[in-house]
Amino acid sequence: MRPVGAGVPLRVEIADKTFHPAGGEPLTAVRDLSFEVRHGEFACLLGPSGCGKTTTLRILLGLDKHYTGSVQLPDGGRIAAVFQEPTLLPWRTVEENVRLAMPPEMRSKSLDALFETLGLSAMRKLYPSELSLGLARRAALARAFAIEPSILLLDEPFVSLDEQTAQRLRYLLLTVWSERPTTALMVTHNLNEALMLSDRIVVLSPRPAHVLGIFDVRLPREYRNPQVMNDLHLSFREKFPHTG
Numbered sequence: 001m002r003p004v005g006a007g008v009p010l011r012v013e014i015a016d017k018t019f020h021p022a023g024g025e026p027l028t029a030v031r032d033l034s035f036e037v038r039h040g041e042f043a044c045l046l047g048p049s050g051c052g053k054t055t056t057l058r059i060l061l062g063l064d065k066h067y068t069g070s071v072q073l074p075d076g077g078r079i080a081a082v083f084q085e086p087t088l089l090p091w092r093t094v095e096e097n098v099r100l101a102m103p104p105e106m107r108s109k110s111l112d113a114l115f116e117t118l119g120l121s122a123m124r125k126l127y128p129s130e131l132s133l134g135l136a137r138r139a140a141l142a143r144a145f146a147i148e149p150s151i152l153l154l155d156e157p158f159v160s161l162d163e164q165t166a167q168r169l170r171y172l173l174l175t176v177w178s179e180r181p182t183t184a185l186m187v188t189h190n191l192n193e194a195l196m197l198s199d200r201i202v203v204l205s206p207r208p209a210h211v212l213g214i215f216d217v218r219l220p221r222e223y224r225n226p227q228v229m230n231d232l233h234l235s236f237r238e239k240f241p242h243t244g
């Protein structure tokens with residue numbers, strides 16, 4: 001495994017992204033947005049509702065090519081995404097959903113360890129309709145990690161869950177990510193979530209999104225106990241008094 005920072009970073013330079021709705025006023029969602037996520041780092045894009053976070057992720061995913069600027073993805077080019085909704089195919093089992101996302105040369109590999117880590121071993125043959133909201137999110141995480149992505153993009157994956165379930169999933173995400181480290185960028189408007197998960201928080205302005213500043217959380221995650229989280233909150237608010 002390469003040490004953090006040794007590989008190609010994710011480099012984002014979006015000069016302008018403007019929507020031109022038919023019959024409506026043009027709307028600039030992103031302007032002069034520039035940041036980097038180092039190889040193997042977990043970063044969060046933290047910004048207020050509607051500031052342009054999802055728009056930015058869609059550009060990184062290649063789903064929106066109508067922008068000016070450039071994006072450099074880490075080498076390997078395998079992108080995994082986890083969205084707000086788990087987007088599982090309803091007529092396929094959990095395991096089939098995961099395997100279908102894998103490139104053909106990987107499809108026969110064992111998924112035992114991954115399912116075990118995510119607490120899904122007993123659910124492999126279930127259909128999405130048989131899963132709770134939390135279990136469906138776990139299946140979406142399994143599908144993302146199964147392809148061994150060179151970059152993992154997450155768009156508020158725990159947003160519509162109750163806080164207890166969301167917190168359990170954050171821990172699971174950390175566990176599975178530390179077993180299978182990859183460069184990760186997660187969109188959130190939840191400061192607590194960002195402080196718990198990130199090596200680095202990219203703090204965004206209200207729309208049009210640009211970077212207000214970077215908050216590095218250098219402390220290893222196992223030391224981020226409630227007291228430390230409290231201190232992190234305070235230093236974040238000192239640095240960014242009008243956000244979060």
Ligand SMILES: Nc1ncnc2c1ncn2[C@@H]1O[C@H](COP(=O)(O)OP(=O)(O)OP(=O)(O)O)[C@@H](O)[C@H]1O
Nearest residue numbers: 019021027029048049050051052053054055056189
């Ligand atoms: N296809 C589109 N056409 C026109 N405007 C759009 C389109 N998609 C997004 N927008 C607008 O662009 C702005 C940024 O939207 P975006 O979804 O990127 O925000 P966000 O930061 O992800 O918000 P949230 O936290 O609420 O998900 C919003 O004002 C939104 O209404």
